[in-house]
Amino acid sequence: MAKESKQSFDVTVVGAGVAGLMLTKKLSELGLSTALVEKQSKLAGGPSTRNEGWLHRGTYHATSIKDRSNAIQVARRCIYGHEQIKKFAPEAVEDVDLPSFALVRNLDKVNEVVSRWDEANVLYKSVLLKHLSNLEPNVRTEEVAEAFQVNDVGINTRLLYRKLLTSSEKAGARIFAGTDLVFRSPEEAEMKRDGETQPFESKLFVYTAGYGVKQLLESSFNISVPLRYWKSHLMVVPRLTRSSIFYLDPREAAMMNHGEYSIVGLNEDAFVCDNPDYECLEQGIKNIHEAMRRLFYNFDKSRNMPVACIKTDLAEKSAAARSLNISVSEPLPNHICVLPGKMTESPYVTDFVTRMVYEKINDDLIALRPMDTI
Numbered sequence: 001m002a003k004e005s006k007q008s009f010d011v012t013v014v015g016a017g018v019a020g021l022m023l024t025k026k027l028s029e030l031g032l033s034t035a036l037v038e039k040q041s042k043l044a045g046g047p048s049t050r051n052e053g054w055l056h057r058g059t060y061h062a063t064s065i066k067d068r069s070n071a072i073q074v075a076r077r078c079i080y081g082h083e084q085i086k087k088f089a090p091e092a093v094e095d096v097d098l099p100s101f102a103l104v105r106n107l108d109k110v111n112e113v114v115s116r117w118d119e120a121n122v123l124y125k126s127v128l129l130k131h132l133s134n135l136e137p138n139v140r141t142e143e144v145a146e147a148f149q150v151n152d153v154g155i156n157t158r159l160l161y162r163k164l165l166t167s168s169e170k171a172g173a174r175i176f177a178g179t180d181l182v183f184r185s186p187e188e189a190e191m192k193r194d195g196e197t198q199p200f201e202s203k204l205f206v207y208t209a210g211y212g213v214k215q216l217l218e219s220s221f222n223i224s225v226p227l228r229y230w231k232s233h234l235m236v237v238p239r240l241t242r243s244s245i246f247y248l249d250p251r252e253a254a255m256m257n258h259g260e261y262s263i264v265g266l267n268e269d270a271f272v273c274d275n276p277d278y279e280c281l282e283q284g285i286k287n288i289h290e291a292m293r294r295l296f297y298n299f300d301k302s303r304n305m306p307v308a309c310i311k312t313d314l315a316e317k318s319a320a321a322r323s324l325n326i327s328v329s330e331p332l333p334n335h336i337c338v339l340p341g342k343m344t345e346s347p348y349v350t351d352f353v354t355r356m357v358y359e360k361i362n363d364d365l366i367a368l369r370p371m372d373t374i
């Protein structure tokens, strides 16, 4: 039997969540021969579709992150991502014509919230509680200190990823689902799929494999990546309101509407776990039920579906601090690891990594700009 020919690419993106799909689209549209390799048979089957589908616009992270300058940075990256994603896939945005509302329970927090929003350029408008109650009679406003109309929206992640995939394929990217890469050296690998093995080479590898990157780098190159896993719970419930509504306070509910259903999360509920599995824990579900009762008069806990999801965190210097920020590192020359922080930050991360890739794949027919030489 003839030996299969070698697959050869400029860049190989490993892992097809939101970060991998976005990067594949951008690199292939820029004319690089690009492969996307996903080990599961379906793309984006992990956190990228198990999340709240909240296309952030900085509203939440500007206040939930303790350190002010870090919070402002994340908020700005979310605003950038929000605008980019909305422009790319307007058809995936849910309820475009309906407002969303952010609630603050703790009055002492309001001034700081507003001042951070102003600095980060978050869009908001103060709303009378009476007005909110008229619009959403099912929402408990007795303990709300302040309510704001904001520009956060829900996004249909499947539609967004479908469009990213189609654009990538149109631009010539090769998509390999249900495929494993087994490395022989940092430059050479074998691609395994459907029981077949094929030689594989690429000038560059970018790992957007979420929590899978740890095992991949350890088994392939004996490189240890200090990842931590944070388990969070969500709940899918029949839609309760016209508008998406979320508290900014910790341990309160945040709800994004998606058609006839809503996805509810609990702010700052994540806890470290050893195994990145999707098993739902009783306490996680109970906490969401309680937060939903604090937000709604008529929450029926018998009709819901719990979901667990994992956030991956690169534990850098501080062992204790939780940092779900973006992270881009190069543990081995021409092998780049990427964690986008939030789905909404993926456009920012994609731009950053694209620049790195271009610097490596020497494009010397085009002259450098003055700032490229600094």
Ligand SMILES: Cc1cc2nc3c(=O)[nH]c(=O)nc-3n(C[C@H](O)[C@H](O)[C@H](O)COP(=O)(O)OP(=O)(O)OC[C@H]3O[C@@H](n4cnc5c(N)ncnc54)[C@H](O)[C@@H]3O)c2cc1C
Pocket (backbone or CB within 6 Å): 014, 015, 016, 017, 018, 019, 020, 037, 038, 039, 040, 043, 044, 045, 046, 047, 048, 049, 050, 051, 052, 053, 054, 055, 056, 179, 180, 181, 208, 209, 210, 211, 212, 213, 216, 232, 233, 234, 265, 308, 309, 310, 311, 338, 339, 340, 341, 342, 343, 344, 345
């Ligand atoms: C509960 C929860 C709610 C969230 N809600 C939101 C939200 O509403 N809005 C928001 O902006 N962000 C949200 N996030 C964060 C967001 O979901 C993640 O930041 C984002 O999905 C991470 O995307 P990713 O592409 O890095 O990774 P992933 O989605 O984890 O994708 C990684 C892919 O790599 C594949 N893979 C793994 N190992 C290998 C391998 N060896 N070879 C090939 N492929 C491999 C996996 O199968 C997977 O498909 C939430 C996170 C959690 C936990």
